[in-house]
Structure formats: structure tokens, C-alpha cells
Amino acid sequence: MRIGELSARTGASRRSLRYYEQQGLLVSTRSPSGQRCYDDGHVQRVTLIQTFLAAGMSSRSIAQMVPCMSEPNADRARRALTVMDQERTRLTSTIDSLTAAREALDHLIDVNRSFLANTADDH
Amino acid sequence: MRIGELSARTGASRRSLRYYEQQGLLVSTRSPSGQRCYDDGHVQRVTLIQTFLAAGMSSRSIAQMVPCMSEPNADRARRALTVMDQERTRLTSTIDSLTAAREALDHLIDVNRSFLANTADDH
DNA sequence: CTAAACGCTCACATCGATGTCATGGGCAAG
DNA sequence: CTTGCCCATGACATCGATGTGAGCGTTTAG
Numbered sequence: 001m002r003i004g005e006l007s008a009r010t011g012a013s014r015r016s017l018r019y020y021e022q023q024g025l026l027v028s029t030r031s032p033s034g035q036r037c038y039d040d041g042h043v044q045r046v047t048l049i050q051t052f053l054a055a056g057m058s059s060r061s062i063a064q065m066v067p068c069m070s071e072p073n074a075d076r077a078r079r080a081l082t083v084m085d086q087e088r089t090r091l092t093s094t095i096d097s098l099t100a101a102r103e104a105l106d107h108l109i110d111v112n113r114s115f116l117a118n119t120a121d122d123h
Numbered sequence: 124m125r126i127g128e129l130s131a132r133t134g135a136s137r138r139s140l141r142y143y144e145q146q147g148l149l150v151s152t153r154s155p156s157g158q159r160c161y162d163d164g165h166v167q168r169v170t171l172i173q174t175f176l177a178a179g180m181s182s183r184s185i186a187q188m189v190p191c192m193s194e195p196n197a198d199r200a201r202r203a204l205t206v207m208d209q210e211r212t213r214l215t216s217t218i219d220s221l222t223a224a225r226e227a228l229d230h231l232i233d234v235n236r237s238f239l240a241n242t243a244d245d246h
Numbered sequence: 247c248t249a250a251a252c253g254c255t256c257a258c259a260t261c262g263a264t265g266t267c268a269t270g271g272g273c274a275a276g
Numbered sequence: 277c278t279t280g281c282c283c284a285t286g287a288c289a290t291c292g293a294t295g296t297g298a299g300c301g302t303t304t305a306g
Contacts, residue, residue, distance in 0.1 A: 004252065015294060023293095033302055037251055048227060055222060055224030058292075065231060076199055084232050088274085091225045093219055101178030102214045104171060106185050109207050112200055119197050127282065137283085138264060146263095156272055158283055181262075 005037045010046040011098070022024060023059040026050050056094065061087055124239065129161045140169070146182040148172050148189060184210055224235040 007014045019035070020026040026045060028036040045066070052062045064083045067076075130137050142160070143149040149168060151159040168189070175185045187206045190199075 002253075013294070015296085018254090019293070031302095033253085035302075051220075051224050051227050054220045055223075055294080057224070065228075072238060074239065077239055077242075081158065081232065081235050084228060084235065088225060088232070089227055089230065091221055095176045095221050095225070096213055097174075098179075098218050098221070101174050101180070102187070102211060102218070104174050105188075105207060105211055105214065109204065109211070112204050112207065115195060116200055116204070119200075125283075136264070138266085141284085142263070154272095156283085158272075176263080 001038050002040070003036050006042060009043050010050065012046055012050060015045065020049055020059070024063040024123070025059055055091060057087055124160070124161050126159050127130065129165060132166050133173065135169055135173060143172055143182070147186040148182055178214060181208055223244070 001009075003014050003017055006012075006084050007017060010017075011029070012020075017026065017036075021028055026042065028042075031037055041107070048066065049062060052065075055098055061083055065087070068079070124132075126137050126140055127133075132142060133140075133182055140149065140159075144151055149165065149172070151161055152167070171189065171211075172185060172194070175188075176182070188203050188210065205237055
């Protein structure tokens with residue numbers, strides 16, 4: 001398939017798909033005229049990239065983790081593991097931050113609701 | 124206290140504190156010479172702001188939620204509640220995204236470890 | 247053959263919180 | 277008074293993923 005279809009299937013814009021390739025997250029074969037060609041495996045890969053990007057990972061980290069570079073070299077795999085562990089730690093602490101923020105927010109919501117209930121009583 | 128001490132106590136840079144004020148997240152009284160003056164309550168407020176910013180909320184949202192505008196107006200409180208509910212929903216779905224990403228990452232880590240174990244066996 | 251729809255590359259724009267620098271005033275200790 | 281440190285404002289820079297548009301080739305349906 002060409003870039004338009006991959007875009008339609010994944011929801012990633014054509015612009016983003018080209019960017020992913022430029023950053024080394026995605027490889028494509030080219031037709032004789034230079035157009036990018038993808039197969040079904042690429043749909044999955046893009047989905048994974050989207051998952052990671054949505055989690056705030058940088059394309060640089062993703063490039064080091066996702067084995068987009070065909071040949072699974074052992075050295076590369078070891079370095080990838082390092083990055084993965086770092087990212088996992090980062091993810092976990094981000095989740096903790098968000099959870100803390102949500103709790104703070106819940107508290108604010110309570111305070112606010114009470115306030116509104118009281119002013120309603122005052123009427 | 125002046126801005127330097129508030130900065131030291133909260134870890135927010137002076138630049139950020141001035142930015143928070145400019146965005147309406149923080150109020151300060153001014154000394155006759157124009158310097159910002161804060162009290163202990165401001166430390167707590169800044170901490171809350173940091174919590175929310177770290178959770179990816181925009182300063183715009185925070186400004187609508189945090190009752191920095193002294194007088195707790197009922198209309199304002201109602202609009203704040205709307206924003207709070209939206210932000211809560213957003214937070215929850217972001218947490219879900221991060222959790223999903225972490226699971227995908229765990230899977231990648233497993234695959235990678237197996238691969239390394241196998242290549243080690245090959246030796 | 248032609249027109250529409252698609253693809254390519256390059257380049258510039260965007261957003262938001264923060265860093266940094268320039269220029270100048272405020273205040274306390276020597 | 278001077279030196280050193282803090283503060284004020286304003287302007288410009290940064291980062292990263294994505295949008296947008298120009299200019300030009302390709303593919304496909306009529």
C-alpha cells in the first residue's frame with residue numbers, strides 16, 4: 001500500500017509518517033518512481049509508534065527501542081534494553097504524577113462542590 | 124518573602140513564577156518599589172500549580188480552576204467545575220494511554236530479553 | 247489524452263513553558 | 277559612596293511533533 005492508505009488505516013497523517021521515517025522509526029521500500037510502499041506489518045508498527053508517542057516518548061527513544069532496523073543485532077538489543085528500562089521508569093513516574101494530580105483535582109472538586117452547595121443554602 | 128525565596132522553596136524558577144503570575148495562576152502583592160511579596164500560602168499554591176503543570180495541564184486550564192482570584196464567585200465556581208471535570212477525564216484517559224504504553228513496552232522488553240538469551244545460547 | 251487525486255521534497259509556521267540576556271532599579275554591608 | 281546581590285521588564289531562543297503550502301512528478305479513471 002502507499003502512504004495515503006497507511007495514513008487512513010492508522011490515523012497518522014502523511015506528514016507524520018514521513019517524519020517517522022526521517023527519524024528512523026519506520027522503514028519503507030520505494031516504488032521505481034520513488035513512492036513509499038508499505039505492507040500490513042507497517043500498520044502494526046505505526047500503531048506501536050503512536051502508542052509510544054502518545055505516552056510522551058521522544059522519537060529518539062522510540063528509534064532506539066523499536067527494532068525497525070531489520071537486522072536484530074545483539075549490541076543494539078542490549079542498548080535498546082537500557083533505553084527500555086529508562087523509559088519504563090519514566091512512564092511509571094509519570095503515571096504517578098498524573099495520579100497525584102488527579103487526586104489533587106478530586107480534592108479541588110470536592111471543595112468547589114461544597115462551596116456551591118453552601119451558597120445554594122444561603123439563598 | 125520575595126521571589127527568590129519562593130523560588131528556592133518550591134523549586135520553580137523565578138522566570139516560571141513571573142510567568143504563572145502573568146497567566147493569572149498566581150497573585151502577588153508588591154512592595155513600594157515594585158518587588159513581589161509572597162506568604163506561606165503561596166508556597167502551597169505554587170506546589171499545586173507544579174503538580175498540575177507536570178500532569179500536562181495548560182496554564183489556561185489551571186487559571187480557570189485554581190481560585191487564585193481571591194473572591195470565590197459562584198459563577199466562576201461553576202465554570203471551574205466544568206473545566207475540572209474535563210481535566211479529570213483527560214487525566215484519566217492519559218493515564219490509560221500511559222498504562223497501555225507501559226504494557227506494550229513490557230512486551231517489547233520480554234521479546235528483547237528472550238532474543239538476547241537465545242543468542243547467548245548460540246555461543 | 248486529460249484531469250483528478252495522489253505522492254515527493256523542501257521550507258516555514260505553530261504551540262507552551264522555560265532559559266537566557268540586556269538594561270536598569272533597590273537595598274544592605276563595608 | 278560603593279560593591280554585590282536581588283529584583284523588574286522585555287525580547288528573543290528553544291524543543292518536538294505536526295500543519296501547511298509551494299512546486300513538481302505519478303498514477304489512474306474517464
